[in-house]
Amino acid sequence: MLKTGKRERLELYKDRNTQVLLNKFISGEIGELEPVYDCKLGYRYPVVEAIVGDASEAEAFLNRLYEAGVLERRLYDKIIYCPECGSANISIRYCCPYCKSFDITRSALIEHVKCGYMDVEENFRKGNKLVCPKCHEELKKEDVDYRKAGVWCSCKDCGKSFDIPVTAHFCRDGHTVFTFEDAVIKDVYAYRLREEVKEEAAVGWFLIAPIRDFLVENGFEVESPAFLKGKSGANHMFDIAGYKGTKEKVTVIDLATS
Ligand SMILES: [Zn+2]
Ligand SMILES: [Zn+2]
Ligand SMILES: [Zn+2]
Numbered sequence: 001m002l003k004t005g006k007r008e009r010l011e012l013y014k015d016r017n018t019q020v021l022l023n024k025f026i027s028g029e030i031g032e033l034e035p036v037y038d039c040k041l042g043y044r045y046p047v048v049e050a051i052v053g054d055a056s057e058a059e060a061f062l063n064r065l066y067e068a069g070v071l072e073r074r075l076y077d078k079i080i081y082c083p084e085c086g087s088a089n090i091s092i093r094y095c096c097p098y099c100k101s102f103d104i105t106r107s108a109l110i111e112h113v114k115c116g117y118m119d120v121e122e123n124f125r126k127g128n129k130l131v132c133p134k135c136h137e138e139l140k141k142e143d144v145d146y147r148k149a150g151v152w153c154s155c156k157d158c159g160k161s162f163d164i165p166v167t168a169h170f171c172r173d174g175h176t177v178f179t180f181e182d183a184v185i186k187d188v189y190a191y192r193l194r195e196e197v198k199e200e201a202a203v204g205w206f207l208i209a210p211i212r213d214f215l216v217e218n219g220f221e222v223e224s225p226a227f228l229k230g231k232s233g234a235n236h237m238f239d240i241a242g243y244k245g246t247k248e249k250v251t252v253i254d255l256a257t258s
Helices: 006-013 016-026 046-052 055-067 195-206 208-217
Strands: 036-038 042-044 071-081 090-095 104-112 118-120 129-131 146-155 166-171 184-193 221-223 226-229 235-238 240-244 246-253
Touching: 006 016, 006 055, 006 195, 006 208, 016 046, 016 055, 016 184, 016 195, 042 071, 042 184, 046 055, 055 071, 055 184, 090 104, 184 195, 208 221, 208 240, 226 240, 226 246
Parallel strands: none
Antiparallel strands: 036 042, 071 184, 090 166, 104 118, 104 146, 221 240, 226 235, 240 246
16 A cells, blocks of 8 residues: 555545545546547546536646546647647648748659669559559569658659658647747646555545544544654554544544555
8 A cells, every 4th residue: 555645645535526536436437537639728637627617727636636646647648739829729740851841742652673763653653553664564562573662752842852851830720830849748648546545545535534524523623634643752644533622532543444
């Protein structure tokens, strides 16, 4: 069982929003919480937004649960935002490395194995056949007569050819063009409930909450979790401590999860 962050986790289990979300994991309604793409706002977690009631709160809420060790996360995607207006409605442009135009064409590069001639596929095309422009032999079988040797691009603006285009981004909202250097890039995660805290979480609010309520109803002052000094002087953590009147008389309850 995880010891680190247990205090934070026990605090979180008391929170109604946390309970609603964890219940969805524990009941199996959610296995992994994946973000949903929205072209204006980027990724969202609609299930969490419905719980916390505010779209802007969802991420902070998930991050708190992750940092306390309740949830684990995996990198799901990276999202690109416009550096000018913050829009996530971004396209990728493959551009000419010479003049930066995105009006380029991409062709398959083919090599005739027998004579070694290499050219773009269009120059081999004769109707629905492939014929070598150099030796005029027909190429029938891929990897026997000919092989694909990558791609070859040409720029419709400056006429130059190249194999690897450069990338740029276009903001569809503000019509700004920007490059990787200026792009605002954010990690986006999918979340799962940590296997190690499943039991702790269930006990944390199925058992502790009613016991707390019972003690409070019966006139106890309750701390949960509670840190009490033992005979040795060291602090011990208990799931619940109930006080009546003076702090001398303490009832402590520790559930068998720690
Ligand atoms: Zn040939
Ligand atoms: Zn060009
Ligand atoms: Zn923009």
